[in-house]
Amino acid sequence: MSTKTVEKPQGDAVFGTILPERETYPYPELSLTIRIVMAGRRWRSLIDEHLRQKGHSASRMEAMASIAYAPAATTQIQVAKRIGIEGPTLTRTLDLLEADGLVERLPDPNDRRNKHMKLTQRGLEALAEMFQITRNLRAKLLDGVPVDDIEATDRFLSQLVDRIETGLAESNAG
Template sequence: MNGTPDLPETFSRALATVSRQWRRRLDMQFRDLGLSQARWGVILELSRHEEVTQIELARALGIEGATLVRLLDGLERAGLVERQPSAEDRRAKKLRLTAAALPLLEQMKAIAAASREDLLSEISPDDLRTATRVLGQIATRLENMGNGENG
């Protein structure tokens, strides 16, 4: 070994670095809206569903249920999220964004869109399509590996 990282290792490091830096950038920008990374993640994920259970939301965010409950408590106190009993399962709660959350969500989307435009403006559409395709393949592979598929 000559001390030079191989291509897969270099790619993995770059992917982790980009992900971390992107989240940090959004976190700094969303902080002006009074949102932590954890809170804006919940709001964005909830915006993708009309309603969702706490278990489904925790799974989608990759966090523990107890952590999510604390986040939801704060978002509910702020009037951004509401919990309703599930008609299908009395033990479950359905979650949805409130009407008060929608203007905040639109601000978040505008901030994220402007950041994406700034970040990606010097990358060609062909390169973005290639990167998107490759990242999609990696995401599918990771999902399959998580479901017990082997090499």
């Protein structure tokens, strides 16, 4: 096995816009994790750029989708947990969504301390518009990529998310 000299790349190679070529990484797992992070950040940035033209953002879409597709009446705490953000961050987003008439906070009949989140009709229409924008972006992004590659990547990323969540649960339990 040959030994490569790994030079320190210029700029923030892990999270910045400069990403060194694969050969500069000492092992493929590092390349993979960096590329997963970069792909996620760049995808979110692309979504935000397009949604902003309609007055929306990826964070608004995530919160609204989590509310819309909850299996039952959902609280703010449940929404924050599902999308993986802190409660205060979600509170700011929900305050703006409520002010824009997209979300309602309704009293929980079983616990007056809780509020249930619900999309308004206007919120449902806005979410449909956001989904159409992201559907179009996804179609352009994945155009020409073989379905087998997409399915294999989806399976791999699902396993990765499961392992991360299991690992986090185990580290929090100990």
